[in-house]
Amino acid sequence: DQQVKQNSPSLSVQEGRISILNCDYTNSMFDYFLWYKKYPAEGPTFLISISSIKDKNEDGRFTVFLNKSAKHLSLHIVPSQPGDSAVYFCAASGGDTGNQFYFGTGTSLTVIP
Amino acid sequence: GAVVSQHPSWVICKSGTSVKIECRSLDFQATTMFWYRQFPKQSLMLMATSNEGSKATYEQGVEKDKFLINHASLTLSTLTVTSAHPEDSSFYICSARAPYEQYFGPGTRLTVT
Numbered sequence: 604d605q606q607v608k609q610n611s612p613s614l615s616v617q618e619g620r621i622s623i624l625n626c627d628y629t630n631s632m633f634d635y636f637l638w639y640k641k642y643p644a645e646g647p648t649f650l651i652s653i654s655s656i657k658d659k660n661e662d663g664r665f666t667v668f669l670n671k672s673a674k675h676l677s678l679h680i681v682p683s684q685p686g687d688s689a690v691y692f693c694a695a696s697g698g699d700t701g702n703q704f705y706f707g708t709g710t711s712l713t714v715i716p
Numbered sequence: 717g718a719v720v721s722q723h724p725s726w727v728i729c730k731s732g733t734s735v736k737i738e739c740r741s742l743d744f745q746a747t748t749m750f751w752y753r754q755f756p757k758q759s760l761m762l763m764a765t766s767n768e769g770s771k772a773t774y775e776q777g778v779e780k781d782k783f784l785i786n787h788a789s790l791t792l793s794t795l796t797v798t799s800a801h802p803e804d805s806s807f808y809i810c811s812a813r814a815p816y817e818q819y820f821g822p823g824t825r826l827t828v829t
Contacts, residue, residue: 637817637818645822645823648820649818649820692760704818706760
């Protein structure tokens with residue numbers, strides 16, 4: 604049962620424009636969310652996080668929005684750069700999940716120069 | 717930030733042999749480590765959760781006798797792929813849980829010939 608879903612497997616965006624990556628979750632007990640970026644043949648690297656007490660967290664070009672009622676979070680990258688081209692995973696934990704983070708299936712972002 | 721290392725980064729082995737992959741948390745103690753497997757163009761698949769001093773918890777469908785996990789200390793977990801076969805060729809990633817984040821290793825590319 605996929606508790607965290609990323610319904611868009613891929614996304615292409617023009618350089619300089621906004622990239623919006625979406626993530627949905629089903630477990631209402633999740634209270635902490637992260638986004639990871641992954642290049643081919645490398646481990647994921649942490650990008651940005653948000654806890655359920657907030658609805659927005661911003662770090663430079665990256666902003667994560669959380670809509671708890673809709674069980675939805677999104678990552679906005681603006682302006683998008685070619686170096687942002689990678690696979691982005693969202694992850695969630697909390698409640699009775701213990702130490703485990705549940706990951707989405709990833710969205711492959713391509714930023715076109 | 718915290719660093720998780722993996723060794724080796726790339727290994728080629730013959731079918732029928734065993735391969736050990738090490739995962740170390742370099743500057744923090746991790747009571748829980750996770751092992752993931754990534755197939756090309758697919759998401760991270762959690763294989764097992766490794767808890768220091770106790771047996772690993774394997775996800776459904778993962779053969780525990782084939783993928784041996786040992787979490788010998790608070791900074792080291794090992795994954796041994798026993799009697800490897802070509803279908804075991806994959807990218808294996810470990811991760812260590814810290815209080816507010818999950819840190820990933822750089823991954824190990826296993827090729828079984």
